[in-house]
Amino acid sequence: MDNINKSDELINVNKELAVQKEDKKKRAAELLIANKELVFQNEEKEKRAEELVIANKELVYQNEEKEKRAAELDIANKELVFHYEEKEKRAAELVIANKELVFQNEEKEKRAAELAIANKELLFQNEEKEKRAAELAIANKELVFQNEEKEKRAAELVIANKELLFQNEEKEKRAAELVIANKELVFQNKQKEKMTADLIQRNKDLEQFTYIISHNLRAPVANIIGLSSRLQQINLAEEIKKQIAEGLFVSVKKLDEVIRDLNDILKVRQKVDESKQVINLTQFASDIHLSIEKMIENENAVIVWDFSEAEELITIKSYLHSIFYNLISNSLKYRQPGIPPTIKIKSQKLNNKIILIFKDNGLGIDLNNLSDQVFGLYKRFHTDRAEGKGIGLYMVKTQVESMGGKISITSKVNEGTEFKIEF
Amino acid sequence: MPIHFIIIDNDPVNNLLCSLTITDVQDAAEIQTFNFPVKGFEYLAEEYINTTNPTVLLLDINMPTWSGWDFLDNFEKLDDKIKKQIKIYILSSSIDVNDKHRASENTNVVAYIEKPLSEKTVLSMLDQKWM
Structure with a gap:
């Protein structure tokens, strides 16, 4: 393969x-x-x-x-x-x-919200303010008007002020004049007060005189009228004729006496011509004692004095003489029977005043609310004792008072009387 | 007709004159004079207590110790029995209207007579009615 x-x-x-x-x-x-x-x-x-x-x-x-x-x-x-x-x-x-x-944004938003509210508020306020402004505008106009008025007024016041200034000066001049006039019036017033006091005293005196004339002066006159008309009767018994004649004589004498008394009183009441002088009281008392030596001897009286506390007195001599004389003779007149009359006179100084004291061991008076009347004219308290006229103490009081003094009395029956005179 | 007269006056001449005038009018008049009011008062108080004695009393005003007014004040206090018997006339030299006025106001005073006392006045006193 x-x-x-x-x-x-x-x-x-x-x-x-x-x-x-x-x-x-x-x-x-x-x-x-x-x-x-x-x-x-x-x-x-x-x-x-x-x-x-x-x-x-x-x-x-x-x-x-x-x-x-x-x-x-x-x-x-x-x-x-x-x-x-x-x-x-x-x-x-x-x-x-x-x-x-x-954050800021948020804040700003918050703020913005607030501002929105605030804004609304402001808006409201703004409106209010506008209203107010409108009102103020009116008020302002009013004020402007008033201001103008006031300026006019001020101008007027300036003029008025000048006028017042002038018037004021005039018034000051016038016030100065019035001050002077016032002083003059005060002086005149004092003068008038003195005069008034004088006139009141004189008025009292006149009342007293009226009384004296209607009573004491007319008493003897009435008697004379009655007696003389009786004398014209036919077939008067010799005895009665004699009584009438005696009565007539007594009445005429009495009339003369009253006229003399009135004359004495009027003399004291006349303006005090006699000037005051320094009086040595011891010397003065010795002189008086000498002048009434016989009377003192007759009464078997003892008069002692002690002026060591106040030795001198500035006064009217004749008045002081009358005062001493009247008080001493008064004490002798109203002495106690069976006892030698003793009069003690002394001076005292009290609060710039000089006091004279007269003390006796006489009968004394039951004053009993009558101390004013003791010094009355034609007042008598011992009618069964001695024939006083009721004029001595009246004269003493008148003289003391016309020298600006005061007199007072204290007395006890059967023990004596004390007169106190203040100068 | 009363034939009793009491005169109270410290002026003896007046008392003489009054006596003369009264006896001229009524010869049989009984006249009592007192120079001191107290004495006159005491007399009334003692003597008039058991009597019926119509009496004219002439009273002066201006007298020492008791004045006429003092006398009247005391008289007022007396028993009515006594007072009934007395007719008081003020007999004064005073021509003072105040005195006259004061006298007219006093129920015990019949009249105010100016001195001197006249026969005519005495006659009018005697014409007074008595109880």
Whole structure:
């Protein structure tokens, strides 16, 4: 078998090799053509190489350029990297900032909401204000008007003020004049008060005189009228004629007495002409004692004095004489029977006042609410004792008072009487 | 007709004159004079208590110790029996209207007579009605 297979195979391979020789001939034709093609291509390629050299050179240049460029780019790249990093940092920062902004945004939204409310409120207020402004505008106009009025008024007041200033000055002048006039009036008033007091006293005196005239002066006159008319009767008995004549004589004498009394009283009441003088009381008392020595002897009286506390008195001498005389003779007149009359006179100083005290051991008077009447004119208290006229103490009081003094009495029946005179 | 007269006055001349005038009008008149009002008052209080003795009393005003007014004040306090017997006339020299007014206000005073006492006045006193 194998050899049949091998001859088939060699026929096959020879065939194949015949095909392959044919193919190689085709192939050589093709290769020739291809060769030619390759020569052409070669030439083309040489041309192309030359072109490539040029192009290469161009490329080298370009490469160098590109390297330069690359270097530049590298730098630029680094720059970009840096920028990038910067941008990333920035981005991180921006993220934070963004968050912050978000927060702020929220805040702003809240705020905006609030502001919206506030805005509404403001809007309302604004409207109110506008209303108010409108009102104020009216009020303003009113004020402007009033202001103008006030300015007019102010101008008027300036004029009025000047007028008042002038009047004020006039009034001050007037006030100064009034002050002077007032002082004058005060002085005159004091004068008038003195005069009034004087007049009141004089009025009392006049009342007293009226009384004296109606009683004491008219009493003897009435008697004289009655007696003289009786005298005209016919057939009067001698005895009665004699009684009438006696009565007439007594009445006329009485009339004369009253007139003399009135004269004495009026003398004291007349303006005090005699000036006051310093009187040494001890000397004064001695003088009086001497002048009534006989009377004192007759009454067996003792008069003692002590003026050591106040030795001197500034007064009207004749008045003081009358006072001493009347009080001493009063004490002697109303002495107690059987006891030698003793009169003690002394002076005292009390609160700038000088006091004279006359004290006796006489009958005394039951004053019993009558102390005012003791000094009354024609008042008598011891009618059964001695024939007093009721004028002595009245004169004393009148004289003391006309010198601005005061007199008072204290008395006890059967023990004595004390007169106190304050100057 | 009363024939009793009491004169209270410290002026003896007046008392004489009154006595003369009264006796001229009524010769039989009994006249009592007192120079001191107290004495006159005491006399009334003692003597008139058991009597019926219509009496005219002439009273002066201005007298020492008791005045006529003092006398009247005391008289007022006397028993009515006594007072009934007495008709008081103020007999004063005073021509003072105040005295006259005061006298007119006193119920015990019949009238105010200015001195001197006249016969006509005495006659009018005697004409007074007595209880």
